[in-house]
Amino acid sequence: MGNWLNKEPPPPMVLVPPLFDFPPLAARTRMLESSYNLLFGKLALKCLFDDYFEEARRFSARIMLKPIDDPHVDLIATVIILNFSLFVSGPLDHKPEEKIVGNALFRWQSDVDDPHTFMDLFVSNSDPVLQMRSCVYYPKLGFGAFGIFPALMKKRISAEDYGVMGLRYGSESLSIGATLMPFALKDELPKCAWLVSKMGRLTVGVQYEPQNGGKEDTKYKNLMNWSCAIGYGVGSGSPLSPSFNFGLELAKRSQFIASFYQHVVVQRRVKNPFEENEIIGITNYIDFGFELQTRVDDARTSNNTPESSFQVAASWQANKNFLLKGKLGPLSSTLTLAFKSWWKPSFTFNISATRDRTIGKTQYGFGLRVENLREASYQRADPNFVMLTPSKEHLAEGNVWKIGERPMLQSDVNAGNFEELPRELRPLKKIL
Structure with missing residues (x-):
């Protein structure tokens, strides 16, 4: 009876919600892409600028399911309805034209934890009506081979329409590879070749992509076929720790690109009357990025093609259910709100509002996703954040809460200890 009366209050806890989408779907096919096109913060910026930003007057639905009996396979089906109209008031007999684009992707991978x-x-x-892609990679050796083969197409025009093959080598500090078209002419080889190296926090790379036309012996001397980039980044590569990346790129001697991306993990106080009294805070994820492109050659551009352009985007995940994103460009700006339910499978609904400054109108787009490919939870063994239940409740001891301050996430992740994390949340150690 005395123990019941003197029962200690529950320890304070911090809610640590899972990320909306991690790992990104684009990372599942990274072995089919040039490392030059994925590093220097390009993959993170692509997710920041594109994910959940629906085009104006467009509705898209995506279903991503993994069979319970066989975790090695999954299916992604997408339906996009173009040219639909949303009217608050107007004639009831209006029938807008609709164009429906549908596709499905059936995937099999040998190891559930290795994509x-x-x-x-x-x-x-x-087009392509039917396409097969395959990739084989040996982590111990670092060598891999891949291929993309359109089996059915309505019309084949170029050699690329008959298939692309590639070889690559990857380690912790080096990535080198090339792609070629088996049915291309001799002067069209290779299609692409890249070399990327990482030295500490500095990453440098060069890529060769020949243009159509020209003799074989002069293509390598033509600077228009070469691109180079340099990037400086800090962070472990895991989304559970803060990171940033700054990159400079000279693409095909004609375009200069400067980009910056930062991922911030912060904590804020919880002021929700529906939460328990012991819940004192919640972890938030904030992402910010910008990209500036400008032409550096003397080529004349049309009146519709500006000499330079920029885009800025930011996202804020307030909790496990709400994500707010916005981006600003030279011609338009877009704001999107996404709501996610963590059922099995999970449902995500997002709405985007795009303001086109050229015509002075605001148009809307909608998206719906159903998914059970990615796990919603993770566990951590850090003494400051000890998992108590699968609902992302962690001990809050060791955190200093001060008014007006948002302490950074202090954990084993900052020290490089990722053994307690699921494989999908660990940084790629053996592959650049």
Whole structure:
């Protein structure tokens, strides 16, 4: 009876919600891409600028499911309705034109935790109608091979329409590879070649992409076929720790690109009357990035093509259910709100409002996603954040809460200890 009366109050806890989408779907096919096109913060910026930003007057639905009986396979089906109209008031007999684009992707991978060896089939009602992609990678050796083969197409025009093959080598500090078209002419080889190296926090890379036309012996001397980039980044590569990346790129001697991306993990106080009294804070994820592009050659551009452009974007994940994103460009600005329910499978609904400054109108786009590919929870063994239940409740001891301050996340992640994290949340140690 005395123990019951003197029962200690529950320890204070901090809610640590899972990230909305991690790892990104684009990372599952990174072995089919040039490392030059993914590093220097390019993959993170692509997710920041594109994810959940629906185009104006467009509705898209995506279903991503993994069978319970066989975790090695999954299916992604996408339906996009173009040219729809949303009217608050107007004639009831209006029938806008609709164009429906549908596709499906069936994927098989040998290891559930390793997405780098896989095969998938892409089916669509537009070109390519049927396409097969395959990749084999040996982590111990660092060597990999991949291929993309359109099986059915309505019309084949270039050699690329008959298939692309590639070889690559990757380690912790080096990535080198090349892609070629088996049915291309001799002067069209290779299609692409890249070399990227990392030295501490500095990453440098060069890529060769020949343009159509020209003799083989002069293509390598033409600077228009070469691109180079340099990046400086800080962070472990895991989304559970803060990171940033700054990059400079000279693309094909004609375009200069400067980009910056930062991922911040912060904590704020919880002022929600529906939460328990012991819940004192919640972890938030804030991302910010910008990209500036300007031409550096003497080529004349049309009146519709500006000499330079920029775009700025930011996102804020307030909790496990709400994500707010916005981006600003030279011609338009977009704001999107996404709501996610963590059922199995999870449902995500997002709405985007795009303000086109050229015509002075605001238009809307909608998206719906159903998914059970990615896990919603993770566990951590840090003494400041000890998992208590699968609902992302962690001990808050060791955190200093001061008015007006948002302390950074202090954990084993900052020290490089990722052994207690699921594989998908660990940084890629053996692959650049």
